[in-house]
Amino acid sequence: MSEQRVSENAPAIKQRASDEIERRKQELIDLSLRIHATPEIAFQEHKSSAMLADFLEAQGFALERGICEIDTAFRATYGSGEPRIAFVAEYDALPGVGHGCGHNIIGTAAAAAGIALKSLLQEDGGGTVLVIGTPAEEAAGGKVYMVARGAFEGLDCAMMVHPGNRNTFVAYALACLELEIEFRGKEAHAAARPEAGLNALDAMVAAFSNLGLMRQQIRDSARVHGIITEGGQAVNVIPSFTKAKLLIRTEEDEYMDEVLKPKVLACFEGAAQATGCQLIYKWGEESRYKTMRTNMALAEAYRDNVEGLGRTTVMPESKRSMGSTDMGNVSQVVPGIHPAISIAPPDVPIHTEEFRELARSESGHAGLLDGAKALAMTGIDVLLNPDLLKRMKDEFAQTGGRPSDSAG
Ligand SMILES: [Zn+2]
Ligand SMILES: [Zn+2]
Structure with a gap:
């Protein structure tokens, strides 16, 4: 033609x-x-x-x-x-x-x-x-x-x-990035010897509270949402292991890297420090939208x-x-x-x-x-x-x- x-x-x-x-x-x-x-x-x-x-x-x-x-x-x-x-x-x-x-x-x-x-x-x-x-x-x-x-x-x-x-x-x-979280603590009898445990569920709850507070200080358009996928096994045992999955979204790719990732991570690090639990995390960069x-x-x-x-x-x-x-x-x-x-x-x-x-x-x-x-x-x-x-x-x-x- x-x-x-x-x-x-x-x-x-x-x-x-x-x-x-x-x-x-x-x-x-x-x-x-x-x-x-x-x-x-x-x-x-x-x-x-x-x-x-x-x-x-x-x-x-x-x-x-x-x-x-x-x-x-x-x-x-x-x-x-x-x-x-x-x-x-x-x-x-x-x-x-x-x-x-x-x-x-x-x-x-x-x-x-x-x-x-x-x-x-x-x-x-x-x-x-x-x-x-x-x-x-x-x-x-x-x-x-x-x-x-x-x-x-x-x-x-x-x-x-x-x-x-x-x-x-x-x-x-929106840009969208997955975050996988694990907290590792220490089991103990929840009534007989709770003081011997490190509560991985407390760490997770504290982290989600931190995220909730953080939301006031991030851009309106940013999104952080997640679920707790493992929260403990038995009511009478201090949970030694918890797991969560989150998605983090922003209108700009740069805001994700420069601001939101460090802020979100700090919420989990702070919770780990407060509870004495170990934090293990993984960003899903290979599948990032x-x-x-x-x-x-x-x-x-x-x-x-x-x-x-x-x-x-x-x-x-x-x-x-x-x-x-x-x-x-x-x-x-x-x-x-x-x-x-x-x-x-x-x-x-x-x-x-x-x-x-x-x-x-x-x-x-x-x-x-x-x-x-x-x-x-x-x-x-x-x-x-x-x-x-x-x-x-x-x-x-x-x-x-x-x-x-x-x-x-
Ligand atoms: Zn669809
Ligand atoms: Zn579609």
Whole structure:
């Protein structure tokens, strides 16, 4: 495709991509429903990932399965040369509530956008379209490992669309870090000789009290929340061992490192000193979610495309409205977007049974098709508009690009 010709015909080319998705409507809906009916949790998405990979392979994509040493990750590639445009598929379900986050729509929309873009590309030169299958968004963060293992290197952009209860084009997501805590004390008879013990439960209770007091002195947007997973074995024994798990979240990656980590740790160290117990802790840095850095140039292109389909977009009400996502890690190594497409009334949140049912309803199907079209059309903008590509890259260089291991 010569640049000159296609720029002039961009609306017509977008229409062709949209028609391609419309033509395949029934098979796309069937695929989404099959994934919905086969809910598989983190890293166990064997059937779901195979459904998507087989579908893309049948359409002429070259498939690499089990990439990044993850069985249920894949990469589907078509075409060659630059730009290299990736659509990101998710397909994991939640324990209990199944596809309550609607990842059947994310996976299918990414595949559909890939197929629509492929129909416009030649096999040799002119650009590459990829669909990257990323497991375990809901737990453990498959993309965290895939970023660290280079799955997103050499791309010009990475885009996905998440079903939600609003149409958005900007996403914020908090950095999120896990902390595992153990206190080790000394057992003693709780009535006969309590003075001989070191109470590991007292240490844990004191630490949680410290955290509660600390909350007044941290930024409003920061979050510290946890559970005690082991609190002792018998009522008449001074507990010698307790365990807890916490998540710590911030709006800025730097605030996590420079302020919140030391403050949280001090709460536990103080409790250890006060009780005489030994503190053992482990930060989950290897699975840390980073903040989402929406590439605004790309996000605005997506907004124009999705609004062209008759949807009205809004800005998220608060920066923490979606918690955390491993797409944040992707957005720090390549220009990325994580818009939401509405399939639900505003008062129905994700991770509910009601949302799960919507993810296989007519409004779910409409979100799937519109989301896929908007992604494909945004891919066409990247392909045909060198100015957009330059603005994306300049913005990324200024605000985004940091090496994937910068969090340490
Ligand atoms: Zn979710
Ligand atoms: Zn989700």
